[in-house]
Amino acid sequence: MNPKEYTEHESFCLADNAELKRRFLRIIREYQNSKSLKDVKLMGMDYDFKKDEFFMSYYIGVDWIDAEKQQAMVVLPKIKSVDFQTMLMKCFTCDKASEDLDQVFFIRTEDKPIEIDSSSFQMEPLLIVYFINLINRIAKNGLKSGYTVREECLNSKIKGKVMMTRYIKHGIALDRREMVDCRYHEYNIDCVENRIIKNVLLYCKQMIFRVQKSLGRHLEQLLNMYSSVISAFENVTAYVSPQELQHIHLNPVFKDYKEAISLARMIIKKRGYCVEYEKKGNKYKFPPFIIDMPVLFERYVYALLNEAYGKSVQYQKGTKADRPDFLKPDEQLIIDTKYITDWKCRINSDNVRQLSGYARSKGIRRRLQVSDDSTICPCMIVYPDSDGIATFCPVSAIDSKNDIQLIDGYIQFFKVGVSLPIVYSDFPKL
Structure with a gap:
C-alpha cells in the first residue's frame, strides 16, 4: 500500500481521476461540519467549486480514503x-x-x-507522549474505583462468601475453625x-529507553512526566489476564478511560505492533492520527510567552464575541498567533483588521x-519564521530589539517571527 502524499495547505486538481474526485466530494459533504479533531476526515480537505480544485487544511497526519480498498493519504x-x-x-x-x-x-x-513510511512520521515517541499525557489527565481528575474480587483467610470473622471446600480442608480438618476462607468484593x-x-x-518505560535517541534532549523531561503519572498508580497492581482484557465494560461516565483503554489494548495486544518496523524495509503500521498545526503553534508560543513573562500573560481571555489568543495587561498588549509564513514578507490586512477590532x-x-x-x-502578530526569535522581550524594549518590528502604515501595530524547532541529523527525519 502506497498512501497518497500531500502537503499541508496544498491545492490540487483531480480532473483526470473522476472516481477519486467523487469519493473525496462525498466524504467532504458528509463531514464538512466537523468541529473536533476526532470527527475530521481527509485531514480537513475542502473543495473550491469555482477553481475546481481541492485544497488541504492546516492539519497533518494520516487518514483512510477507503479502508476496504486499502487507500490512504499522508499530509506532511x-x-x-x-x-x-x-x-x-x-x-x-x-500547565x-x-x-x-x-x-x-x-x-x-x-x-x-x-502502513506508512518511517521517513514521513516517526510515531513511537509521539505515541508515548500522547498516552502519558492522556493518563496524566485521568490522574489529575482522580482514578476511578471499581469492585475487585478478593480471596482471604480471615480470623474469627466472615466477609462475603465462605469458600466451603477450602474452609473444610484448611480450617476444620486442621482444627483451626476460627480461620475462615472467604471471597468478597472490595471497592478500590x-x-x-x-x-x-x-x-x-x-x-511505556521500556519504549522510552528504546527510542531515547529519537527523544534526544526530551528524554529527561519525558521521564519526569512518566514518574509523575506512575506515582498515581502506586496502589494498583500491574497484572491483567487476557480474559479481563477482552471482556472489559467501560462506564460511559469515564470518557477519558474509553480512549485510554482502547490505546492500551492496542499496545498490549501485540506489544507495540503499530510502531515496529517490518523486516523488509522501513514501513510500519499506525492508526489514523491528526495534528492541528495552528493550535500546536499557538500552544508552543504560549509556552514561550509563559517562560518569558509568567502569569502576566492571559491565555484565551476575552468576551464571547472577541477572544484573542493572549492578553498582557501590564503593557496593555493584545497578542495573536497566525500560522502564516507569508507574514514575514507581506501584511495580511484581514489579520490587522481582526486585531484592531x-x-x-x-x-x-x-x-x-x-x-x-x-x-x-x-x-x-506572532508568526513562524526560520530566522525569528527563540525568546520574547517586552514591547517597551522595541527600540533596542530589532526582532519585534513596527508595521509601517499602522499605529502601535507590531509583528514578530518565532523560530520553530527543526529536525536535525540526529533526530527522526520527516
Missing part, C-alpha cells in the same frame, strides 16, 4: 523538517499549554492501522481498568485595564 507539514515533537514537548513546560491536548493531537485508536482503585493502564505504563472591544479593554477611550492598545 508545509514547513520542511519542522520538529513538531519538540513543539509538543515544549507545551508540557506550561495551560498542555491542557486538552486532544485539541492538538488525536489518534483514532479504534480504526484500522495504516485496583480495578481492571487501572491495572490495564499501569501494565501499559510499565511497558479586538483593541476596540470594551470587554477586552477592561481586561487590559484601559480606562481612557483615547488610548490605543498595542497589537502584535
